[in-house]
Amino acid sequence: PYATLEPLLGDLEGSETALLRRLARAAEPLLLDGWEAADPESRQLLSRLHALRPDFAVVLAGQGEAPLPVDLRLELGPLTAPDLAGHPGAFEATGGIPALVGAFSRGEPLEEALEARLLRLGPAEREVYAALALLPSPDLGTVRQALGLEAATLVRAHETLLDMGLVEASGAVRGQGVALRHLEGEPALAQRLSLALARLLPDPQALPLYRRARALWEPADLPKVRRAFHHWAQELLRRGFPKRAVELLEDSPPSPETALLRARALERSSLFRQALDLLEGLEPTPQTQALTSRLLFKLGYPDEARRAAEAALGGPLEAEAEALNTLGEIALRRGQAQEALELFSRAATLWQAAGQRSRWLWALNNRAVARSVLGGYVEEAFAEVMQAAEEDPSAQAMVLFNVGQGHLNRRELPQAERAFLRAIDLALESGALTPAALAWNGLGVIRHGGQPANARQAYTKALELAQQAGDAQLTAIALANLAELEGNIPAWEQAVELLERSGFLAMAREVRATMETFMRR
Structure with missing residues (x-):
């Protein structure tokens, strides 16, 4: 009893009235912090003190409503960051x-x-x-x-x-x-x-x-809900995070527009087979045909890809730009670098006119590759697209792979290795599988002659990523490189057949020639 007020009262002997008189003679302001924690006897004594209206102030602090009629009631104001500087977080x-x-x-x-x-x-x-x-x-x-x-x-x-x-x-x-x-x-x-x-x-x-x-x-909400999902998916694609766009669109209300956008995000994530499966249920339009052409090319069907791309020409800007880019890749694969350069330039102009920055970067990257193939210096060929891709990690990854490949073609191995390693970091950061797989394969090529264990590890990583992406060409290339490293002729022949079956005939001829040279040693 009276434990709360004991420091003020001292000796607790005597009646409640005697204690009240002693408290009233304090003549100094009294602050009680935590009314709700006070013992019942102290509360009762303070209630009687209130009735006496002493000359000094009594301040009661606590949570909830004031326990007595008060002259002034104050809420504690918010504390500022400087107030709490001594309490981190x-x-x-x-x-x-x-x-x-x-x-x-x-x-x-x-x-x-x-x-x-x-x-x-x-x-x-x-x-x-x-x-x-x-x-x-x-x-x-x-x-x-x-x-x-x-x-x-x-x-x-x-x-x-x-x-x-x-x-x-x-x-x-x-x-x-x-x-x-x-x-x-x-x-x-x-x-x-x-x-x-x-x-x-x-x-x-x-x-x-x-x-x-x-x-x-409600049904009336769905159009606005879709627009909200589409806005953020397109924003994620613009920033270079296609995998996050795929995951986001899983929750969107279904529609043909949503399916097309999700297929585009899957393609940007290098999940080509899944993207093509999604498009098969949609009505053929220039937009779907253009994306289909890209997917067919990556899956190893260049003739079918060319027909789909040609069917998309004359459509909306974005569809025609995508079709031109695919036709440029087909031309480059066939060794027609000048034709590819012209097609990539037309695609870049259309992408820029359509306001599609990430796809514009893609076309610029392909144009730089064509220039490099035609004999331009690597740094000069890629200078424009490297500067333009500063804020897009997936685009940077592909550009850096191509920079590394350019250095590799010139046997500038330290520069090539640095570019490949940086490309892998950026690709994994953005969730883009293909640039990472290509860069790992490039590292395997660098280490192929003098570091067989490291080369095998690099090729294996490239193969895993290529298979995950469903990239038939890259899968076959990684298999062929592994087979060459291990001297496994049957596996090497199987990789050549996979390239031929997928339509990559020029690449198949190159790999077969390498295999035959190896066998004649």
């Missing part, structure tokens, strides 16, 4: 909300501390707070429209949240991460508010909210 985790800072310092769950604060709110305030937490940036007008609130109701709710230090004047939620984790425990509320907000936001901002509210989509 506290401001970032809590937004400076005092109750959350306390929980943080004690190692208690922040979500529970936030829930205790939110219990003091009415239904309108809780919904406004939750909606603001869900938004990527504060927008009180959107919140009002989504919740169907009158202006006065929104103003009162906002003022209450401001008074409690839960939001800033702009509506930005303090400690937003904690608020979002708290909402995970109220999925029905989070989904309902997410859908209402997503319907009002521009497509780019709406996607995270639509994904959270997936269970509540």
Whole structure:
């Protein structure tokens, strides 16, 4: 009994009235931090002291409502980053909300501390707070429209949240991460508010909210949902992350446009067979024919690829650009470098006109390869595309592979190895399988003569990635290189047959000539 006030009272002997008189004679301000933790007898004594209206101030601190009628009630304001400089991570985790800072310092769950604060709110305030937490940036007008609130109701709710230090004047939620984790425990509320907000936001901002509210989509929502998915998938492709675009589109509502976009992302991820399978169910259009031509070429069917590319000519800019690029690759494979250079240049112009930066880079890269084949210096041939590809890791990987290949053709082995190693790092970072496989194969070629164990490891990695991508040509090349390294003639012959069956006749002749030279040694 009286343990809370014992430091002030000293001797606890005597009646409650005697203790009260002793406390009233303190004549100094009294601060009690943590009213709810005080013992019942001390609380009773302080209640009687309040009735006496002493000359000195008594300040009670605690959570919840004040236990007595008070002259002044204050909410603790949010703490700033400098206030919490001595507590690493506290401001970032809590937004400076005092109750959350306390929980943080004690190692208690922040979500529970936030829930205790939110219990003091009415239904309108809780919904406004939750909606603001869900938004990527504060927008009180959107919140009002989504919740169907009158202006006065929104103003009162906002003022209450401001008074409690839960939001800033702009509506930005303090400690937003904690608020979002708290909402995970109220999925029905989070989904309902997410859908209402997503319907009002521009497509780019709406996607995270639509994904959270997936269970509540109505048929009328689907066109906007698709547009939101398509926007971000195209943005991921533009930035050079095709694998993430494939994963994103798995959750999109199905449509022919979604299937075509996903096939394009699969192609950019070097998953050619999966992409072609997806296109087979779509109606033939210049867009599908152009992509089909690319896939058929990579899978080893150059004649079929040429026919599909020619069928796409005259279509929309992007379709014609893709078709021209494929025709250029076919020409380059046949040794017609000048024709390929002209086709790649036309494709680059169309891609640039269509605003497709990543595909423009692809065409520039192919044009640089053609220039290198025609006898240009490697650095000069690739200077333009290297500068243009600075912000696209998958494009950089392919460019660096071709730079390495150019150096390798000139027997500039240290420069070639550096380019191949950097290409592998960038390719794996962006999820592009083909550049990584090509670069590993290039490293195997460099090490083929003097480092057989390292060469075998490199060829094996190239083979694994090529098979994962479904790239028939690259698979056969890696198999042939392994067979040559090990002197395995049957395996070598099988690789040549695979190239011939896939339509890569020029490459098959080269590999067969190498094999026959080896056998005559």
